[in-house]
Amino acid sequence: MREGPIVALSGGGTGGHLYPALAIADALRARRPDVRTMFFGAERGLEAHVLPERGELHCLLPVHGIDRTNPLKSWRAVTGLLDALIQVIRYFDQYRPKVVVVTGGYAGAPAGIVAGLIGVPLVLQEQNSVPGLVTKLLTRWATRVHVAYPEALDRLPLMGDRAFVTGNPIRPASVRSRDEVRAEYGVPAPASLVLVAGGSQGSLALNEVLAEMLKSLADGSLTRPAGLHLLWATGPKHIDRTACLLEEYGSPGWVHPTAYIDDMPGVLEAADLAICRAGAMFTAELLNAGLPAVLVPLPTAAEGHQMQNALALEAAGVAVVSPQEGLTGDALWTQVETLLDSPGRLNAMKQSARSLARPNAASAIAMDIEMLLDLGKEV
DSSP states (O other), X not given: OOOOOEEEEEEOXXXXXXXXXXXXXXXXXXXXXXXXXXXXEETTSTHHHHHHHHTOOEEEEOOOOOOTTOTTTTHHHHHHHHHHHHHHHHHHHHHOOSEEEEEESGGGHHHHHHHHHHTOOEEEEEOSSSOOHHHHHHTTTOSEEEESSHHHHHTOTTOXXXXXXXXXXOOOOOSSOHHHHHHXXXXXXXXXXXXXXXXXXXXXXXXXXXXHHHHHHHTTSSOOOTTEEEEEEOOGGGHHHHHHHHHHTTOOTTEEEESOOSOXXXXXXXXXXXXXXXXXXXXXXXXXXXXXXXXXXXXXXXXXXXXXXXXXHHHTTSEEEOOSTTOOHHHHHHHHXXXXXXXXXXXXXXXXXXXXXXXXXXXXXXXXHHHHHHHTSOO
C-alpha cells in the first residue's frame, strides 16, 4: 500500500489530554489505514511512557506548564516553548503533516502554533466546559474546534460554524464482563460496588476524606450496609500509606485498594456508583458507562473547569456535587448511603448519563479530519 498523508496529533502532559489524541488516532487509522500519525508531547508527561509502549512515531518536547502562582517559575515555560517550536518546525519540515490535531494541555501548544503560522489545517479538541488556555490561544488559526460541552461554545464566540459539539473521545470499551472485572479485585458478583478514583495519580485530599470515613465505620460511628464494597484507586504515591491505614482499621475485607486501574472502562461498567474528581475525560467515561457519581471537583483546576464540568452534570441529573472545601468523611458517607438507598434515583441517574454519552466522538472527529485530508485545504 502506498504511504498516505501524515496527521500530527499534539497534546499531553496529563492523561486527560493524551488519551483523546490516542483515541482520535485509532479512529482515524481505522477509517483510513493509509494515514500515518505522529505525536507531539512533553518530555515530562505521561506520554513519555505511553507513546513508546504503543510504538507510536513521536517527538517529546521540553515544554513546561505555566505556574500561575509563581511568575518566576513560568520563565521555564517561555524558554521551553521556544526550544519546542524549533523542534516542531524541524519535524514539520521532515514529515510535512497535512492536518494537525491539538487536544490541549501545555504540550499541545507548539505544534498548534506552527500549524497556524504556516497554514496547515488545524483541528482543536476541547475536553472541558471552560476552554483551556491553549484552545483559546489557537482558535484564531483553527479550521475546526470540537468541544465536549455545549457550554464551551459560548466561550468561543469567534468560532461560529467552525465549532461542533462532538463529545470527548474515550478509550474503547472493555472486552471483559462485569463479573470478570469484579473477580480481579475480589469483589463478589452481587455486591454493591463503589469506585473511588482521584485521577491517574490519585488525590491526597480525596484519600484523606475517605480514610476519615473508613475510620468512622471502623469505630462504629457509621454503619456499613450489608454487601457494600469499595474499590479504592489511591494513586501510586499513596498506596503504601493506604495499606497501613487499612491495617489500623482492621483490614476490612470489603475495601479493595489498588494503586492504578488499567482497565478503567471495565471497572466503570462493573461499579454501581463512583466517588471521583470531575476531569473531562473521566466524566466522559462515566457517561458512556451510565455510572452515577458523587463528584468532588479539584478546586485548583484552571479557571474552575472541574467545578463547571461537575455542575453541568449535576444539572443534567447525572451526579451530585460535593465541593472539597469542608468535606468530611461523615458528609461523604451520607451522600453515598442516600444514593445507594434510592435505587429509583440511581436508575434515573444511569439513564440520564447514557442519554448524554457520545461514544462515537472519536469517529466523528476522525471523519472530519478525513474530509480535510480529502479536500486538501481549509473548508
